[in-house]
Amino acid sequence: xxxxRLLRCxxxxxxxxxxxxxxxxxxxxxxxxxxxxxxxxxxxxxxLEPTALNQVISRSEPKPGERINIIAQSxxxxxxxxxATANDAPGYLAAxxxxxxxxxxxxxxxxxxxxxxxxxxxxx
Numbered sequence: 001x002x003x004x005r006l007l008r009c010x011x012x013x014x015x016x017x018x019x020x021x022x023x024x025x026x027x028x029x030x031x032x033x034x035x036x037x038x039x040x041x042x043x044x045x046x047x048l049e050p051t052a053l054n055q056v057i058s059r060s061e062p063k064p065g066e067r068i069n070i071i072a073q074s075x076x077x078x079x080x081x082x083x084a085t086a087n088d089a090p091g092y093l094a095a096x097x098x099x100x101x102x103x104x105x106x107x108x109x110x111x112x113x114x115x116x117x118x119x120x121x122x123x124x
Contacts, residue, residue, distance in 0.1 A: 014073040017054060023061065023068045031059050034075050036097075082121050092116075 017037065021029070029035060038051045054072035061068050085103030089095065092105040093115050107113055107120035114120060 014075075016057075016071060016073045018069065018071045020062070020067050020069050023063075023066055026068060026070075029056060029059065029068070029070060031056055035070075035072060036101075037072070 017039075033056045035054055035056060036051055037054050038049050040049055042050065042052070044050050053075040055075040056070055056072045058071035059068060082101075082104035085099075085105060089099060089103055092100070095103070095105070104121040105114065108115065112120055
């Protein structure tokens with residue numbers, strides 16, 4: 001049993017990316033932030049650039065006031081985890097990506113899917 005758990009750790013090892021960014025444009029990125037990354041360097045089987053969530057694990061300023069260096073690792077979990085949305089939040093189909101990321105929306109109780117067919121959220 002312990003050996004199986006150990007092997008599972010290596011089944012989905014986190015991917016790391018390192019980027020150097022303009023500090024004026026990306027100054028708000030902090031250590032432990034979860035960021036949405038899309039790059040032509042990562043493509044799916046159809047050639048599209050998938051968007052992936054990554055967590056910042058290192059942040060430095062090699063050129064203070066000009067550039068920041070970010071190292072982030074994949075932040076993917078099985079399922080969609082989120083916090084309850086505010087009462088005044090728009091509905092799932094009307095919400096922006098930024099509003100959907102931290103917020104949880106209720107799924108259809110019959111189908112157990114979101115209105116557009118997305119998988120349901122799971123409560124934290």
